[in-house]
Amino acid sequence: MFDAVEKLKEFIRFPSVSTDSRFKEGMSGAQKFVSDLLGSMGFEVEVVRTDVHPIILASRGGDPAWPHVVIYGHYDVQPADPLSLWTTPPFEPTVIGNRIYGRGAADNKGPLMTNIAAVAELLEGNPGLPLRITFLIEGEEEMGSPSFPAFLATHAGRLRQADFVYLSDTALPNENQVVLTCGLRGLALLDLHVTGARVDLHSGLHGGVLLNPIQALAEICATLHTPDGSVNVPGFYDGVLDVQPWERAELAKLEGDGKAYMDFLGIDAFHTPPGFSPFEAVRFQPTLEFNGIGGGYQGEGTKTVIPSKAFAKISCRLVPNQEPDRIKGIVMDAIRARAPRGVRIDFVDQHKGDPYVVVPPGRPNTPKDQSPVLARAFRAAEAAVTAVWGRPPLFLREGGSVPIIPAIKRATGMDSVMLGLFLPEDNLHAPNESFNLDVMRKGVETARRILSGITTS
Amino acid sequence: MFDAVEKLKEFIRFPSVSTDSRFKEGMSGAQKFVSDLLGSMGFEVEVVRTDVHPIILASRGGDPAWPHVVIYGHYDVQPADPLSLWTTPPFEPTVIGNRIYGRGAADNKGPLMTNIAAVAELLEGNPGLPLRITFLIEGEEEMGSPSFPAFLATHAGRLRQADFVYLSDTALPNENQVVLTCGLRGLALLDLHVTGARVDLHSGLHGGVLLNPIQALAEICATLHTPDGSVNVPGFYDGVLDVQPWERAELAKLEGDGKAYMDFLGIDAFHTPPGFSPFEAVRFQPTLEFNGIGGGYQGEGTKTVIPSKAFAKISCRLVPNQEPDRIKGIVMDAIRARAPRGVRIDFVDQHKGDPYVVVPPGRPNTPKDQSPVLARAFRAAEAAVTAVWGRPPLFLREGGSVPIIPAIKRATGMDSVMLGLFLPEDNLHAPNESFNLDVMRKGVETARRILSGITTS
Numbered sequence: 030m031f032d033a034v035e036k037l038k039e040f041i042r043f044p045s046v047s048t049d050s051r052f053k054e055g056m057s058g059a060q061k062f063v064s065d066l067l068g069s070m071g072f073e074v075e076v077v078r079t080d081v082h083p084i085i086l087a088s089r090g091g092d093p094a095w096p097h098v099v100i101y102g103h104y105d106v107q108p109a110d111p112l113s114l115w116t117t118p119p120f121e122p123t124v125i126g127n128r129i130y131g132r133g134a135a136d137n138k139g140p141l142m143t144n145i146a147a148v149a150e151l152l153e154g155n156p157g158l159p160l161r162i163t164f165l166i167e168g169e170e171e172m173g174s175p176s177f178p179a180f181l182a183t184h185a186g187r188l189r190q191a192d193f194v195y196l197s198d199t200a201l202p203n204e205n206q207v208v209l210t211c212g213l214r215g216l217a218l219l220d221l222h223v224t225g226a227r228v229d230l231h232s233g234l235h236g237g238v239l240l241n242p243i244q245a246l247a248e249i250c251a252t253l254h255t256p257d258g259s260v261n262v263p264g265f266y267d268g269v270l271d272v273q274p275w276e277r278a279e280l281a282k283l284e285g286d287g288k289a290y291m292d293f294l295g296i297d298a299f300h301t302p303p304g305f306s307p308f309e310a311v312r313f314q315p316t317l318e319f320n321g322i323g324g325g326y327q328g329e330g331t332k333t334v335i336p337s338k339a340f341a342k343i344s345c346r347l348v349p350n351q352e353p354d355r356i357k358g359i360v361m362d363a364i365r366a367r368a369p370r371g372v373r374i375d376f377v378d379q380h381k382g383d384p385y386v387v388v389p390p391g392r393p394n395t396p397k398d399q400s401p402v403l404a405r406a407f408r409a410a411e412a413a414v415t416a417v418w419g420r421p422p423l424f425l426r427e428g429g430s431v432p433i434i435p436a437i438k439r440a441t442g443m444d445s446v447m448l449g450l451f452l453p454e455d456n457l458h459a460p461n462e463s464f465n466l467d468v469m470r471k472g473v474e475t476a477r478r479i480l481s482g483i484t485t486s
Numbered sequence: 487m488f489d490a491v492e493k494l495k496e497f498i499r500f501p502s503v504s505t506d507s508r509f510k511e512g513m514s515g516a517q518k519f520v521s522d523l524l525g526s527m528g529f530e531v532e533v534v535r536t537d538v539h540p541i542i543l544a545s546r547g548g549d550p551a552w553p554h555v556v557i558y559g560h561y562d563v564q565p566a567d568p569l570s571l572w573t574t575p576p577f578e579p580t581v582i583g584n585r586i587y588g589r590g591a592a593d594n595k596g597p598l599m600t601n602i603a604a605v606a607e608l609l610e611g612n613p614g615l616p617l618r619i620t621f622l623i624e625g626e627e628e629m630g631s632p633s634f635p636a637f638l639a640t641h642a643g644r645l646r647q648a649d650f651v652y653l654s655d656t657a658l659p660n661e662n663q664v665v666l667t668c669g670l671r672g673l674a675l676l677d678l679h680v681t682g683a684r685v686d687l688h689s690g691l692h693g694g695v696l697l698n699p700i701q702a703l704a705e706i707c708a709t710l711h712t713p714d715g716s717v718n719v720p721g722f723y724d725g726v727l728d729v730q731p732w733e734r735a736e737l738a739k740l741e742g743d744g745k746a747y748m749d750f751l752g753i754d755a756f757h758t759p760p761g762f763s764p765f766e767a768v769r770f771q772p773t774l775e776f777n778g779i780g781g782g783y784q785g786e787g788t789k790t791v792i793p794s795k796a797f798a799k800i801s802c803r804l805v806p807n808q809e810p811d812r813i814k815g816i817v818m819d820a821i822r823a824r825a826p827r828g829v830r831i832d833f834v835d836q837h838k839g840d841p842y843v844v845v846p847p848g849r850p851n852t853p854k855d856q857s858p859v860l861a862r863a864f865r866a867a868e869a870a871v872t873a874v875w876g877r878p879p880l881f882l883r884e885g886g887s888v889p890i891i892p893a894i895k896r897a898t899g900m901d902s903v904m905l906g907l908f909l910p911e912d913n914l915h916a917p918n919e920s921f922n923l924d925v926m927r928k929g930v931e932t933a934r935r936i937l938s939g940i941t942t943s
Binding site: 173200214216218225226227228230231232233234235236237238239240241243244246247248250251252253254256290294295296297298299300301302305307310311314315316318319320321322323324325326327330331332333334335336339341342344346369370371372379380427428429430457458 | 630657671673675682683684685687688689690691692693694695696697698700701703704705707708709710711713747751752753754755756757758759762764767768771772773775776777778779780781782783784787788789790791792793796798799801803826827828829836837884885886887914915
């Protein structure tokens with residue numbers, strides 16, 4: 030009998046922080062642990078070397094007529110710092126009540142172990158299960174999956190033999206309501222650098238003579254939104270997918286209390302594009318955000334300097350069918366066109382990711398040529414969630430980004446079924462991350478039923 | 487015979503960095519060195535304790551009918567870092583050609599020693615010189631003179647017995663042209679803090695819902711200037727002193743090459759208020775500058791965060807008769823009025839300083855009741871500079887600030903005669919600071935003639 034909680038504990042003990050080379054051993058330990066575990070379950074394991082951290086491919090073959098699912102997950106975790114804010118050691122899993130605490134407990138070790146446990150139970154009960162399964166488990170998710178494009182270039186053919194991707198790396202809005210995520214936002218990131226004088230200047234000796242790059246930066250950034258909350262870049266909304274009436278209706282079933290959300294955020298007013306509630310805006314609308322800004326003196330007290338340089342870090346969350354490179358281009362064009370004289374503008378291109386949408390079967394906008402196995406997976410998921418959780422799932426797009434999902438779609442044509450398992454209170458990417466073991470138990474049962482369900486046409 | 491260069495070397499060897507408590511010994515060493523030097527010249531020295539670094543008061547009394555000059559200077563220096571950029575050790579004075587290198591060489595140890603040397607030579611040649619002299623030498627200039635107001639509160643009465651202040655802590659535009667500084671800009675500094683959500687947020691999960699504080703900050707900062715280069719705060723220019731035709735004419739004698747100035751700054755366009763050349767703007771117009779800006783992620787790469795907070799450090803350079811507290815008030819009012827909903831605005835009040843102007847005798851706007859000794863000092867300075875440097879000085883306001891000068895004026899009514907001795911190439915506040923020894927030699931002779939000149943009515 031597969032003990033999912035014990036296995037999860039073992040998994041969490043490996044400090045697999047992908048972005049920090051000091052955790053090299055934790056990374057290889059986590060990779061070997063998962064590889065050995067899947068090997069022990071009868072999977073044929075291949076560890077695909079990449080430029081950074083290897084990707085685990087573990088296959089259970091079978092009759093080519095059987096449906097074929099790719100189960101995605103990642104064995105790497107975010108850094109644990111600031112360590113001083115943890116109440117239990119981040120890499121020493123600790124069960125308190127119905128929660129297991131530790132870095133990666135919810136993102137993504139717990140949900141991944143949930144799906145591994147479901148497969149283990151399924152195969153224990155039915156070793157001849159007519160289902161082909163390929164685990165695709167990467168170690169670079171928390172660093173933006175830099176090796177994934179190269180992996181896809183060499184392995185797309187193999188993945189193309191599968192029917193769909195199944196994963197649990199999205200959110201559960203609350204303990205009673207499962208969401209099948211039907212869309213993800215994309216990303217387009219760039220840094221804007223503004224340079225004025227060749228060196229920092231004394232603001233007494235030269236103040237009033239030249240344009241301060243912080244002022245120029247503020248003036249540029251201030252043009253990028255209209256007061257109503259829209260992004261003010263010509264062409265930004267071109268091609269943005271309309272929201273289907275069924276999507277709004279689906280979201281209406283979930284929509285919570287605006288006041289409670291405001292209190293959670295600690296703000297006294299929302300700021301959304303016109304015609305969208307905050308709950309709609311985050312799922313259906315693109316954004317242009319400033320993730321950081323800097324320039325000049327930042328310490329205590331004062332320094333009367335006119336800085337030479339200032340910068341802003343800009344990221345756009347994109348919705349279908351916005352194309353990241355086109356968005357980067359028009360944002361840079363708008364900034365160049367609006368930059369005042371007397372400063373120099375430079376950009377640093379950062380990473381990007383396509384937006385993604387998949388339409389469940391039976392909707393007015395479901396593609397006519399949708400894969401029958403994918404449609405079956407969605408129906409199996411709906412039935413499984415309804416049975417296990419006591420109410421049907423919602424089919425919603427989400428505001429976050431999982432760039433490998435659209436990358437797989439682009440390379441292989443395969444869509445994804447995304448069943449969220451982490452809760453808002455799980456503290457992802459924050460101290461005292463935890464995973465709800467009731468959710469895990471229900472998640473195992475749900476995944477078991479879904480995977481079983483797709484084998485019966 | 488007083489050896490000014492040797493004394494300056496001794497003075498520079500004390501690492502008297504006032505802002506850094508690790509240099510306590512250097513501070514007390516420099517203070518004792520100056521106190522002992524003035525004592526050896528026959529001055530009665532009083533070391534006035536303050537909350538931070540003591541102020542040296544050294545007096546030469548005499549007949550109450552004699553004119554009485556206060557000679558100001560400071561014995562503290564800026565920090566020397568980054569040390570790696572110095573080609574000689576900052577606290578090991580090194581003479582190369584006609585320059586002495588070392589931290590504080592030009593600001594203010596060299597110019598101060600110039601004036602001490604002039605007094606020493608004068609008294610050696612004429613021990614009975616009918617002139618009362620009080621040296622007022624502080625140790626907190628480079629940290630904003632925090633103890634000076636308290637010092638003035640207790641010592642204004644004593645200073646009021648003097649006729650004027652003489653100092654060399656302003657600039658010489660080039661080696662051939664002396665400026666008698668007739669005005670200084672004031673300062674009004676505050677930090678603006680903008681707070682959005684109570685914590686940093688994931689830009690995928692919440693982006694599009696709320697106003698990003700960086701965006702709010704940029705939008706606020708962008709309103710604070712008009713495109714023509716003026717400060718866009720109602721009432722900002724109220725009471726700004728008109729520029730006298732003689733001031734423009736005086737400046738026209740100096741005005742250099744705009745192209746060369748642009749090249750020096752490394753910019754391709756000036757940005758001045760309408761109706762002012764860059765050379766005029768810096769001396770005659772107030773500014774509102776951003777000395778720093780910060781918020782969110784500032785490292786390499788990306789972090790898709792909506793920060794909770796952002797800030798800007800704002801400083802206004804003020805001209806007569808702008809009042810710093812009123813300016814702070816209207817800037818804060820404008821910012822509060824323009825702040826968008828959904829963010830909180832807070833201010834941190836930083837320091838301030840009044841602007842200052844003194845009109846030399848014989849100008850259309852010279853006060854009718856100008857002190858005769860002050861008038862004599864200006865005329866003596868004009869004659870001395872013309873004799874020593876081969877051309878008359880220019881009488882110009884300067885863009886920088888020396889807040890103790892208006893503070894003395896306010897507390898005692900005394901005006902200042904400021905004869906600049908540091909050159910643009912002296913690298914004040916920067917690595918490889920140096921002082922031109924030809925300037926020093928001429929400066930000693932000039933100061934000697936001025937001080938001698940005021941004794942003869």
